[in-house]
Amino acid sequence: MSEQATPTSSGQRELREELDRSQEEILRLRDLLIGMESELGAAKGRLAELEDPRVLVLAAKQQLTTRALGRLSGIVVRLRGNS
Amino acid sequence: MAPRFSILTPVYETPAGVLRKMLKSVARQSCGDWELCLVDDGSRQQHVRAILDEAGRRDPRIRVSYRDENSGIVPTSNEALAMATGEFVALLDHDDMLHPDALAHVAAALDATPEADYAYTDEDKIDLRGRHSSPFFKPDWSPERMRTQMYTCHFSVLRRALVEEVGGFDPAFEGSQDWDLVLKVTERARAVVHVPRVLYHWRMLESSAAASGEAKPYAAEAGVRAVQAHCERIGLRAWVQLDPVDPGILHLEPALSDEPLVSIVIPTNGQRREIRFEQAVLVVNCVRSIVERSTYENYEIVCVVDEGTDPAVLAQLREIAGERLRLVEFSGPFDFSAKINSGAVRSAGEHLLLLNDDIEVTTPNWIERMVMYSEQEGIGAVGGRLLWGDTRIQHVGVAYEGALPHHHYRGFSEGFTGYANAVRIARDCLTVTAACVMTRRDVFERLGGFTSTFPVNFNDVDYCLKAHVDGLRIVYDPDLVMLHFESSSREAVVERWEVELLLARWGHVTAVDPFVSPHTRNGLPRLASYVSWARRRLPRPRSKATKPARAATASTIASGE
Numbered sequence: 001m002s003e004q005a006t007p008t009s010s011g012q013r014e015l016r017e018e019l020d021r022s023q024e025e026i027l028r029l030r031d032l033l034i035g036m037e038s039e040l041g042a043a044k045g046r047l048a049e050l051e052d053p054r055v056l057v058l059a060a061k062q063q064l065t066t067r068a069l070g071r072l073s074g075i076v077v078r079l080r081g082n083s
Numbered sequence: 084m085a086p087r088f089s090i091l092t093p094v095y096e097t098p099a100g101v102l103r104k105m106l107k108s109v110a111r112q113s114c115g116d117w118e119l120c121l122v123d124d125g126s127r128q129q130h131v132r133a134i135l136d137e138a139g140r141r142d143p144r145i146r147v148s149y150r151d152e153n154s155g156i157v158p159t160s161n162e163a164l165a166m167a168t169g170e171f172v173a174l175l176d177h178d179d180m181l182h183p184d185a186l187a188h189v190a191a192a193l194d195a196t197p198e199a200d201y202a203y204t205d206e207d208k209i210d211l212r213g214r215h216s217s218p219f220f221k222p223d224w225s226p227e228r229m230r231t232q233m234y235t236c237h238f239s240v241l242r243r244a245l246v247e248e249v250g251g252f253d254p255a256f257e258g259s260q261d262w263d264l265v266l267k268v269t270e271r272a273r274a275v276v277h278v279p280r281v282l283y284h285w286r287m288l289e290s291s292a293a294a295s296g297e298a299k300p301y302a303a304e305a306g307v308r309a310v311q312a313h314c315e316r317i318g319l320r321a322w323v324q325l326d327p328v329d330p331g332i333l334h335l336e337p338a339l340s341d342e343p344l345v346s347i348v349i350p351t352n353g354q355r356r357e358i359r360f361e362q363a364v365l366v367v368n369c370v371r372s373i374v375e376r377s378t379y380e381n382y383e384i385v386c387v388v389d390e391g392t393d394p395a396v397l398a399q400l401r402e403i404a405g406e407r408l409r410l411v412e413f414s415g416p417f418d419f420s421a422k423i424n425s426g427a428v429r430s431a432g433e434h435l436l437l438l439n440d441d442i443e444v445t446t447p448n449w450i451e452r453m454v455m456y457s458e459q460e461g462i463g464a465v466g467g468r469l470l471w472g473d474t475r476i477q478h479v480g481v482a483y484e485g486a487l488p489h490h491h492y493r494g495f496s497e498g499f500t501g502y503a504n505a506v507r508i509a510r511d512c513l514t515v516t517a518a519c520v521m522t523r524r525d526v527f528e529r530l531g532g533f534t535s536t537f538p539v540n541f542n543d544v545d546y547c548l549k550a551h552v553d554g555l556r557i558v559y560d561p562d563l564v565m566l567h568f569e570s571s572s573r574e575a576v577v578e579r580w581e582v583e584l585l586l587a588r589w590g591h592v593t594a595v596d597p598f599v600s601p602h603t604r605n606g607l608p609r610l611a612s613y614v615s616w617a618r619r620r621l622p623r624p625r626s627k628a629t630k631p632a633r634a635a636t637a638s639t640i641a642s643g644e
Contacts (some may be wrong), residue, residue: 030529035529
């Protein structure tokens with residue numbers, strides 16, 4: 001199978017093919033860079049969120065509330081059982 | 084000290100009841116930093132002057148001016164603009180109403196984005212009896228949508244300095260002077276903000292455009308001229324046409340004077356599938372439809388074919404496409420992205436048109452349409468409306484909900500117009516499918532082409548999101564209709580790692596899709612938002628025992644009794 005724009009010599013054809021492969025590699029590397037930058041940005045954002053003291057306080061509050069509610073429901077169940 | 088907001092309201096023969104309600108809705112604003120600039124356009128009915136005089140006496144923030152003769156909405160609006168002293172001008176029609184917190188919410192949004200030169204809100208309609216209907220939950224700023232639908236409409240708040248810079252309301256576009264003004268202002272605006280709350284109530288009178296788009300045919304015609312002038316100002320090579328059915332919609336038709344080379348890249352393995360009850364080779368059907376139906380002349384077809392593809396198929400392609408065809412062999416495991424990239428680097432066009440082999444061209448000027456958008460500097464990719472073989476909707480732009488991509492209205496009938504005509508108007512979106520997409524070569528190269536990180540799914544999503552974060556817009560064109568013989572009964576298999584990687588890579592971008600209202604889901608108003616809106620809007624039932632229900636009539640309300 002050959003391309004329609006036929007190069008005049010095999011050397012030129014090889015050169016053309018090498019150029020195309022290099023172009024593909026440039027695309028691949030550019031894409032890799034953009035993708036990595038994006039993933040890095042997202043990770044940095046997540047890290048900043050986690051380091052934010054307000055987020056830590058909220059998480060602790062959530063944890064304590066969950067525990068307290070769990071204990072409370074346990075007490076209610078026991079009281080109901082006793083009655 | 085000048086107020087922050089100057090509300091401009093031209094008045095003409097307004098029924099007493101609705102005029103009082105309009106004035107009351109302004110007076111009751113929770114944000115008091117306003118002035119109301121009322122200009123009566125030579126009303127003959129006595130009650131108009133009486134009500135306006137009384138309002139002016141009661142509140143020094145209300146300023147009234149009278150014109151001796153009726154001169155039309157534009158000179159009257161310009162007179163109101165000349166009276167304004169505020170930093171921003173807000174447009175309020177004489178028979179409409181503002182939500183009590185309208186200015187407060189707009190002020191908060193402007194505080195959050197100090198460089199904003201234009202702000203708009205969601206709106207609904209209200210009848211003479213005060214019943215609300217048709218809430219319009221809008222997307223964030225979409226320049227493309229603005230060219231085919233005056234969707235920002237009410238409540239519009241514009242920086243006064245910029246309004247004056249563009250010359251105020253233009254008499255050449257009487258009836259659509261607000262559309263023209265918003266287009267001119269947004270051409271120069273540093274930022275546009277959207278407040279996703281229903282803060283404006285558009286009164287439906289028989290003569291009002293709120294009741295029917297056909298109420299003011301001259302306005303629709305002026306809208307066409309306003310958008311045409313706008314296209315000429317920004318260098319968009321298009322003719323603007325009025326929709327034959329809905330006067331609220333415009334269509335852009337390409338007006339190209341030259342034809343840059345377009346490379347149509349089609350990855351294929353010569354697969355067969357049933358098309359119209361007959362087995363056919365998809366790529367042959369696709370290329371034949373391109374060659375036979377396209378009106379564009381300057382294009383090449385680059386087929387990226389898998390190693391071992393049936394030579395008979397290739398021979399057929401050569402026969403159909405002749406000199407236009409370029410075949411690129413691809414070996415290795417399936418990788419859609421690598422195939423696209425391979426075809427792209429071996430093509431010569433200024434624009435790349437990436438096409439699946441199961442597409443069939445149905446719109447003759449499809450390439451012209453795509454070039455019209457693609458050649459715009461700010462546009463990264465353009466796609467169209469794809470229908471399955473049975474003409475049901477497959478793709479009208481991709482929307483993100485829960486940070487993941489969704490096809491709105493998938494499987495709906497061809498004639499379905501979508502919420503607020505979303506299917507029938509051009510608009511910005513975050514992603515269009517790579518089944519049929521055009522992108523400029525310079526953009527493709529800058530973005531590193533398609534990513535092999537996603538060899539099967541989401542590579543188009545990834546490409547469009549790369550373009551989005553690069554500051555480019557992605558456009559959906561409703562008038563580019565193609566058939567897509569993708570199996571409608573089979574969902575693409577998406578691996579878990581693909582979803583996880585997509586979220587890791589783009590979740591921070593797609594968490595909030597600016598082109599999807601927070602009040603909609605699957606392209607339609609969310610039930611919770613609708614109920615919440617309705618609960619606030621519908622009149623509360625009165626107890627018969629304490630207060631006998633009185634059927635309000637249009638005449639009693641209109642007369643203000």
